[in-house]
Amino acid sequence: MTETCKAAIFTGTNKLEVLDIKKPTPKPNEVLVELKTCALCTWEQRVYQGINQVDFPFIGGHEEAGIIVEVGADIDPKLWQVNDRVVVGLLTSCGECENCRIGEEGSCENFNYENLVGGLDTRGMGGLSQYLAVPVSKLFKISDKLSYEEAALTEPLSCVVHSVEIANIQFGETVVVVGAGIMGAFHAVLAKNKGARVIVIEPNEKRLALLRELGFTELINPTQEDSVSKVKELTNGKGADVILNTVGVSKLAEESVAMSALYGRVVLYSSYHPDTPIALSPNQLHRRMTKVVGSANSSTRDFITAMKLLNEGIVDVKPFIAGSYPLSEVVAGMEAAISPDSYRIIVDMSAE
Numbered sequence: 001m002t003e004t005c006k007a008a009i010f011t012g013t014n015k016l017e018v019l020d021i022k023k024p025t026p027k028p029n030e031v032l033v034e035l036k037t038c039a040l041c042t043w044e045q046r047v048y049q050g051i052n053q054v055d056f057p058f059i060g061g062h063e064e065a066g067i068i069v070e071v072g073a074d075i076d077p078k079l080w081q082v083n084d085r086v087v088v089g090l091l092t093s094c095g096e097c098e099n100c101r102i103g104e105e106g107s108c109e110n111f112n113y114e115n116l117v118g119g120l121d122t123r124g125m126g127g128l129s130q131y132l133a134v135p136v137s138k139l140f141k142i143s144d145k146l147s148y149e150e151a152a153l154t155e156p157l158s159c160v161v162h163s164v165e166i167a168n169i170q171f172g173e174t175v176v177v178v179g180a181g182i183m184g185a186f187h188a189v190l191a192k193n194k195g196a197r198v199i200v201i202e203p204n205e206k207r208l209a210l211l212r213e214l215g216f217t218e219l220i221n222p223t224q225e226d227s228v229s230k231v232k233e234l235t236n237g238k239g240a241d242v243i244l245n246t247v248g249v250s251k252l253a254e255e256s257v258a259m260s261a262l263y264g265r266v267v268l269y270s271s272y273h274p275d276t277p278i279a280l281s282p283n284q285l286h287r288r289m290t291k292v293v294g295s296a297n298s299s300t301r302d303f304i305t306a307m308k309l310l311n312e313g314i315v316d317v318k319p320f321i322a323g324s325y326p327l328s329e330v331v332a333g334m335e336a337a338i339s340p341d342s343y344r345i346i347v348d349m350s351a352e
Contacts, residue, residue, distance in 0.1 A: 061127025
């Protein structure tokens, strides 16, 4: 008799059902991971709302943590064992294309949200399944001090690590973070850890209040004052050395360039919906030697760095966990995650 497990499956727009699926079977070079938690990323929220288009049925979820419950015959027992607590990441990267081989798995040439991964028969990223069969190259060990809820945020933190590394922040530089959703907040935390002065732009007062609690003092509410003018005022007219834009609104990308200093670096972190072109002055970029770059996803190296930050307690993600819902209440969890007042909602995959 075929063993089954449960998964939350997108079956249509605004349709997310908990269904029985075939339980994955690990190959000799794989382990079977029982997932304990899966965080609901903005990407899954957009699938639910019909903004991100996929073919249904679809298993979402890519911010997950769990425990190894079975080890393939070819796995070195000195490295990986049953009961090891792990984060699963980068499942949609093939590991074989040129981009993957140079360490840029986040830009995998064969990347597709609708690949079959984790030994599943349903397409998708797989994190909302109770079990995944994965090669150990996709695993990152969790410290005993770290909860599964915290560990589920390794993937989003790894993406921010990637972005901050691209920005090349130096001690004492002024960094502006545009947006204080969870990814913006992570950017602010990491920039501060890099020894930078951090200014945050955010219209949501609840988010600003949390940042104040975390020790950030230079906060701009763009509904109350002009962001570009205020940044110039705070920097004696020079502008910011680095602008980390985490909001997918084209107008804010233009403003990010406008508030940059000489040799300013502007990182466009977010994906843009709609993808509206922006107006930039080539001569201004030329004369002020401005760098405008994008940042997308993360690599194995970024995952390892993010895992170290969490395992060693250097970054505390607990303030950004907005709540936990059992798998049976995943729809309620998704609705809560969509609220602009929420940070990350966690699905407890073991609670039905």
